[in-house]
Amino acid sequence: MENTEPEVNVASDLPENYNELKNSANRTANWKERLDAVEELGNWKSQKSIDILKHRLDTDPVYQVQEAAYEKLKAWGEDVEKPVRSKYEVVKGIQKILLRVKKSLPRDHSYEEFKEKLKKMRIDVYNTYEGDKGAEFDAWLEGMWKSL
Template sequence: MKLTQYKYKEETPPNYDELKKSANRMANWKERLAAVEELGKWKTEQTISILSNRMKNDPVYQVQEAAYEMLQNFGEDVEMPERNENELIKDTDKVLVRIKKSLPADHSYEDFKAKLQKMRSDIYDTYKGAKGDEFEAWLEARWKAAPVRTRRK
């Protein structure tokens, strides 16, 4: 992997509190990525701490990778995180089943997708970021595999 050298300042960014919130906003992986990239321009204990946390704990690999690059650029001794191929958010399949069962029996995939996006934007956004171009096929396969609503007798 080719490491790009980025210029940084050794001071706290003027918008530190805003960047900290953005870096931890779990419902928007692109916002977290942008915050990580901006924090990488400012080398302080606080920014290193946030970047380390995102590198170790972010469910979207692109965010982990960006945090790793920024920390490497600062000269920190860090290891590239392994890509998590398992469930990124605990009990995702259970949530998807609940959402499918909450819809009418004849609902469409688009209805399901819209309700997921509305009810659990964190799951929608995290998997969209992690799966990239494969997201639609992955979500539709999960929708098809989830049990259909049954009428109680």
């Protein structure tokens, strides 16, 4: 009988750059860096890696990061539940944050100026929504800007 289970190629130690990966996995202003750290830690099965991936699965505001952590943990045979995309805003008070950014600009500013100012003032918010919304990010942000 042929084994149809996906093969999990996992090292049993921690990588030399474990501390860097741990820091990257917790970097709030860069979802891509967190995703890369999750992917890399997923190659090194240890209790420390499992703990970090479970934390990303349970707390990361970006669904892609949660999903990557879930996939790695599941491949290791961990008892985890698939994350559910949140129906609510991933950053509490997003309307107030965006309004504050808009009010800091001249009255006749463009959407591009608003977008750049948000990136400068609140890179954490910008980055989180960029990761969460994916290809729809610009349309979502422009819609929010128009509605403020």
